[in-house]
Each structure stands twice: as structure tokens, then as C-alpha cells.
Amino acid sequence: MLVMLDNLSKSFQDVLGKFRRTGKLTEADIKEGTREVRRALLEADVHFKVAKDFANKVGEQLLEQAKLDGVSGGQQVVAAFHKQLTELMSHELPELPKNPGHPMVLLLAGLQGAGKTTTAAKLALHMRKTQNRKVLMAACDLQRPGAVDQLQTLGKQLEIEVYAEDPKASTPEKVAANALKHAKKGGFDALIVDSAGRLHIDHDLMDEIKRVSDRVRPDATYLVLDSMTGQDAVESAQTFANTLELYGLILTKIDGDTRGGAALSVTQITGKPICFLGTGEKPSEFEKFDAERVAGRILDMGDIVGLVETAQDAFDDKQAEVDYSRMMEGKFTMQELTNMPVMMLRTGHRLLARQ
DSSP states (O other), X not given: OOHHHHHHHHHHHHHHXXXXXXXXXXXXXXXXXXXXXXXXXXXXXXXXHHHHHHHHHHHHHHHHSOOOTTOOXXXXXXXXXXXXXXXXXXOOSOSSOSSOOSSEEEEEEOOTTSOHHHHHHHHHHHHHHHHOOOEEEEEEOOSSTTHHHHHHHHHHHHTOOEEOOOTTSOOHHHHHHHHHHHHHHTTOSXXXXXXXXXXXXXXXXXXXXXXXXXXHOOSEEEEEEEGGGTHHHHHHHHHHHHHSOOOEEEEEOTTSSOOOHHHHHHHHHHSOOEEEEEOSSSTTOEEEOOHHHHHHHHHOOHHHHHHHHHHHHHHHHHHHXXXXXXXXXXXXXXXXXXXXXXXXXXXXXXXXXXX
16 A cells, blocks of 8 residues: 555554444444544644535534444444545546647746646656556646656656757747647647746746646646645645636646655545545656545455445335335324425435335
């Protein structure tokens, strides 16, 4: 398991251990447990607003959840954690934009040291391997010494073409525009633009990225974030999101020694989804972000989640039978009649279909 996820997993396991010491969950157990959840998340460098909201939602779910047959209180907690973790990190956007132009233009932005140049190569390889796309990379980082050479070296290693110009005789926006012309002429499916970073967010950085963006009109702009910087990554993401029209985020270095809070915080704070993860140093160690899969890695208890879901389905069926009988006998209260649409939606009209 990746170090970042391993650390988050340990935090959750510590809290789950306290829940397991009780049988049937009481309101007091849940109240104390949610406090422990919030504390564990804060120690994992999760943004305080996200930690508070997550803990409250877990508590609300457990309080509303009836005791399920054959499932312990601890197992219900695992299922609640899994559901809330998945919802916390989930999004509906595809990792790559739909209906892009031809070629698809992807712009990478971020601070210096976040791993943009390496990510450009990883993303290009990922697109070639998973979608059989012909990709061109544009070396538009003319600020950092060696950035152009680094991208060209990666391109040679991966057999992916790189468009570059002499840094002393060109500008980032000119390189980007000429790279787009070359991509169109060469029949490339996608153009990935590597841009310059700075040690800190400043006017020059944003102005340069905007000029590049105006010249190539990207189908998507991704912010590349170093997950090891924790809350600094979240704060810089928020600043970029307020300035640029971001499509999504790419978290790098999640294999490093980090507490992992950025992965849980960044989508909620910025409103932008995590689309990809850099999982190691090798070009192939790059993957599409899957919230449910990451939640499963953190909890490392997929079998228990499935057990609770099965028990919940059985409980819903049993409750639906009772509700249907009470309705036909005219014993529903006004509150129960108000809840009827919810009950019918949850059971998928299975009972009514039998009549």
C-alpha cells in the first residue's frame, strides 16, 4: 500500500479499534467516536473544515442507521467510513475532457517542484497505453534551467515526441502556439503543454500561464500538486482555482512520507476533482483517480463493506414489506405517508410491481 494511504489507513484503524470494543452502538458511543474521527483526520493533515464535516456525516449516518441483523456496530462504522470517504473524494467528471478539439490540448500548471515535467511524460504515456493516442509534448517551461532538456530526455526514453525551441530565443506562449501548429500538421491526437512554475504563486506566474492558455485554448487545464506538502498543497490549489479555469487536479508523490490529508481535503476545498495520481517515480506509476478504490485502500476492508451493504439491502426489503402491509391496512401516520416517496424510490418499486 502506498505510504500516504497507509498513514491514513492507520489513523482510521485506530478509531475503528475503539468502535469495535462496543457491541450495539449507543448514541454516546457514536458521539465519542465522531470526536475521535475528527481528531484522527486533523492529525493526518486533513483541512479542519473537511474533518469536521466528514465526522458529522459519519455520526449522522450511524444515528439514522437501524441495527442490522448479523452485522456488528464496528462493521457498520466501516461501511459508514467507506461511504463518506467515497462521497468526499468523488466527482462525475471524466479524467479527460469529453468532446475535445483535435488535437486535444492539455495544459499543466503548478508550483516549482510539484513534478509537472515528469507528470507531462507520465500522462502522455498513460494516454498512449490506455487510449492508443498519438501524443506530442510541448516544452514551455523556459524558466527552470534544464526543464527543456529534462522533457526531451523523457520523450526519448518513452518514444514520445517533444516540441521545443531555444529558451533564449523564444517565449512560452510562442512555443505553445508553434507546438499546436506542429501537432495539427503531424496528425497528433493530443498536445500536453508543460509550463513553468515558481517557488510561490505570484503575478508573473499567473500572467505567463494565462498567456500560454490564451494562445492554445486548452480543452483542460490540470493543476499538478505535490501531495507531500499537505495543507500547503490545498491552499495553493485554492489560489490557482480562484485565478485559472481549472479542469481538475493531479496529485504527485503520494508514495512519499506524507500523512495524506491533501487527498481528502483538496476536492472539497477547491471544488475541483482529483483526476490522476502519481504513484511512484517510474513513468508507468501513474493512474486514473478512483475514489471508491482509494477509500477501499484506506480502510482495507472491502469484504466488510460488502457484508454491510448486503445486510442493509435485506433490512430495506424487510422494512418495505412492513411498510407496505401497514399502508394497505390504513395504519400509516401522516409522517409515514410523507416518507412514502423515499421508501418507494429506495426499494425500486419492487413491492408494488408484485401486485
